[in-house]
Amino acid sequence: MDIASGLRIGPFEVLNPLQPAVSRARRYGEHRCPGRLIVVEGIDGSGKSTQLSLLHKWLVAKGYGVVFSEWNSSPLVKDTTKHGKKKKMLTPATFSLIHSTDFADRTERSILPLLKAGAVVLCDRYIYTAFARDVARGMDREWVRELYGFAVKPTIAFYFRVPLETAIDRLLDGRDGFKFYEAGMDLNLAEDSVESFRLFQGRILSEYDKMIPEFGLTVVDATLPIEVQQAQVRQIVKSHLDKASELRVQA
Amino acid sequence: MRETYGKLLPGMRLADLPGKLIVIEGTDGAGRTTQIDLLKPWLEELGHAVVDTGMTRSPLAGDGIRRAKEGNNLGRVTQALFYATDFVDRLENEIVPALRAGFIVLTDRYIYSLMARAIVRGMDPRWIRSIYSVALKPDAVFYLRIGIDQLLPRVVFSRGFDYWESGMDLFPGHDMFDSFCNYQNALLTEFDRLSSEFNFKMIDAAADARTVCAQLKQNILQLLERDSRKTFLARLENTVAAHPAMPQEKPLVRAPNPADAGLFTMANTVTAPSLNRNGNGHHATHHR
Numbered sequence: 001m002d003i004a005s006g007l008r009i010g011p012f013e014v015l016n017p018l019q020p021a022v023s024r025a026r027r028y029g030e031h032r033c034p035g036r037l038i039v040v041e042g043i044d045g046s047g048k049s050t051q052l053s054l055l056h057k058w059l060v061a062k063g064y065g066v067v068f069s070e071w072n073s074s075p076l077v078k079d080t081t082k083h084g085k086k087k088k089m090l091t092p093a094t095f096s097l098i099h100s101t102d103f104a105d106r107t108e109r110s111i112l113p114l115l116k117a118g119a120v121v122l123c124d125r126y127i128y129t130a131f132a133r134d135v136a137r138g139m140d141r142e143w144v145r146e147l148y149g150f151a152v153k154p155t156i157a158f159y160f161r162v163p164l165e166t167a168i169d170r171l172l173d174g175r176d177g178f179k180f181y182e183a184g185m186d187l188n189l190a191e192d193s194v195e196s197f198r199l200f201q202g203r204i205l206s207e208y209d210k211m212i213p214e215f216g217l218t219v220v221d222a223t224l225p226i227e228v229q230q231a232q233v234r235q236i237v238k239s240h241l242d243k244a245s246e247l248r249v250q251a
Numbered sequence: 252m253r254e255t256y257g258k259l260l261p262g263m264r265l266a267d268l269p270g271k272l273i274v275i276e277g278t279d280g281a282g283r284t285t286q287i288d289l290l291k292p293w294l295e296e297l298g299h300a301v302v303d304t305g306m307t308r309s310p311l312a313g314d315g316i317r318r319a320k321e322g323n324n325l326g327r328v329t330q331a332l333f334y335a336t337d338f339v340d341r342l343e344n345e346i347v348p349a350l351r352a353g354f355i356v357l358t359d360r361y362i363y364s365l366m367a368r369a370i371v372r373g374m375d376p377r378w379i380r381s382i383y384s385v386a387l388k389p390d391a392v393f394y395l396r397i398g399i400d401q402l403l404p405r406v407v408f409s410r411g412f413d414y415w416e417s418g419m420d421l422f423p424g425h426d427m428f429d430s431f432c433n434y435q436n437a438l439l440t441e442f443d444r445l446s447s448e449f450n451f452k453m454i455d456a457a458a459d460a461r462t463v464c465a466q467l468k469q470n471i472l473q474l475l476e477r478d479s480r481k482t483f484l485a486r487l488e489n490t491v492a493a494h495p496a497m498p499q500e501k502p503l504v505r506a507p508n509p510a511d512a513g514l515f516t517m518a519n520t521v522t523a524p525s526l527n528r529n530g531n532g533h534h535a536t537h538h539r
Binding site: 083084090092104107147149 | 258259260261262310311312314315318319322324325326327328329331332333335336339340343344375378381382384385
């Protein structure tokens with residue numbers, strides 16, 4: 001483990017700030033930190049957060065140092081995002097940029113230092129969420145991928161794949177209707193929020209499908225019983241922890 | 252038609268942006284704000300509608316950036332992206348609508364400052380260029396260049412050293428003077444590099460404000476004159492194409508669209524060209 005020797009995180013050179021990195025950094029660099037980065041992806045209603053929470057409990061019980069990092073949770077940035085959403089002032093471009101800003105802050109201040117410290121970092125949504133949503137909003141596919149060039153490549157990225165109707169049924173069971181941006185209402189796809197949600201999330205699903213081979217996402221069939229999914233998830237995570245002698249284990 | 256630096260934002264139309272986008276660039280303390288304060292009333296007096304804009308003035312991200320800079324924990328990537336958010340919010344909601352309405356947009360800094368700051372902080376130049384590939388190419392970039400030696404007295408005898416202008420986030424532990432010199436020198440180097448790439452018009456900002464302003468005004472007049480002739484001739488052609496039977500001795504005196512009227516301030520120096528039969532209004536004598 002050679003963290004100290006000029007670790008490069010995407011486009012930015014940590015230890016040598018006044019010497020611009022001339023050569024292009026490898027995108028989504030494999031981090032050489034002792035920690036492990038596990039992310040879950042999927043549309044709303046796919047059950048990914050439930051699965052992550054179960055995984056969290058299991059890892060804690062096993063004695064690992066586990067930390068959560070949620071999408072859109074940076075203390076520096078989230079107020080701006082909230083402000084923009086509340087006032088409906090976000091365009092596809094600023095929606096994309098403010099989320100990348102939030103993600104950058106979490107990467108710089110939380111995810112990266114934690115990985116260096118040997119923690120298991122669990123992310124509910126990661127860059128693939130941005131790729132799917134922003135492209136569904138009409139942003140250029142290549143531009144968005146470049147925007148997140150500083151991101152650390154996850155150890156495992158689970159994609160909880162679920163048919164659109166199943167997700168909608170699950171979501172509407174708990175509440176009536178969707179939030180403005182969640183349903184893609186900013187795109188004027190439909191008057192009705194459920195219909196807009198269906199159209200928008202349909203686009204997102206098709207982006208996710210394209211990303212499975214592109215980024216080697218680990219697909220979990222999210223229509224299976226929760227226990228069956230969790231067993232699969234734990235088995236895969238276990239295979240990545242077995243070799244991890246340098247992981248910090250709680251006392 | 253206007254161009255971007257490579258990528259087009261969804262919903263952005265590049266046609267029909269008759270206004271002018273004029274950028275005033277330069278390092279901290281070069282006198283950009285002073286110049287904009289002088290140029291704006293002057294342009295308005297000439298009959299142009301003017302909008303001025305600058306960093307962190309977006310309703311979306313301005314306050315967020317200011318709050319984040321108060322603390323000691325704004326990371327470099329985060330900073331670069333926060334500013335990009337601010338920029339794009341102003342681009343989409345302020346700059347483009349103003350250009351569409353025929354305004355002159357005077358912008359205090361543009362993507363070049365943001366790129367220079369990010370690159371000096373170690374970002375990959377290609378990464379930051381890619382983000383700003385969505386920006387509009389301006390009509391002119393005036394780079395107020397000032398060396399560190401001329402800059403120092405201005406800083407010392409006006410507002411003193413500022414944490415961010417001194418790049419203290421880059422050199423923690425240095426004193427502000429050393430850090431300021433290091434940081435501003437790195438920025439100057441980067442600006443010089445950008446200067447040739449993006450075709451800056453260099454203005455010596457070590458001169459007094461009045462001299463600098465005179466140079467800026469001269470350059471801006473040239474720009475407006477050149478473009479008003481171009482627009483004028485293009486409009487003549489269009490008018491003739493739309494009315495082929497128009498008698499050729501009928502003088503054309505006025506732009507049909509009042510939104511563009513500002514561009515015609517200089518048009519009185521151009522005598523209306525007479526038109527030949529096939530509606531081709533080109534006359535070599537009127538081009539330059």
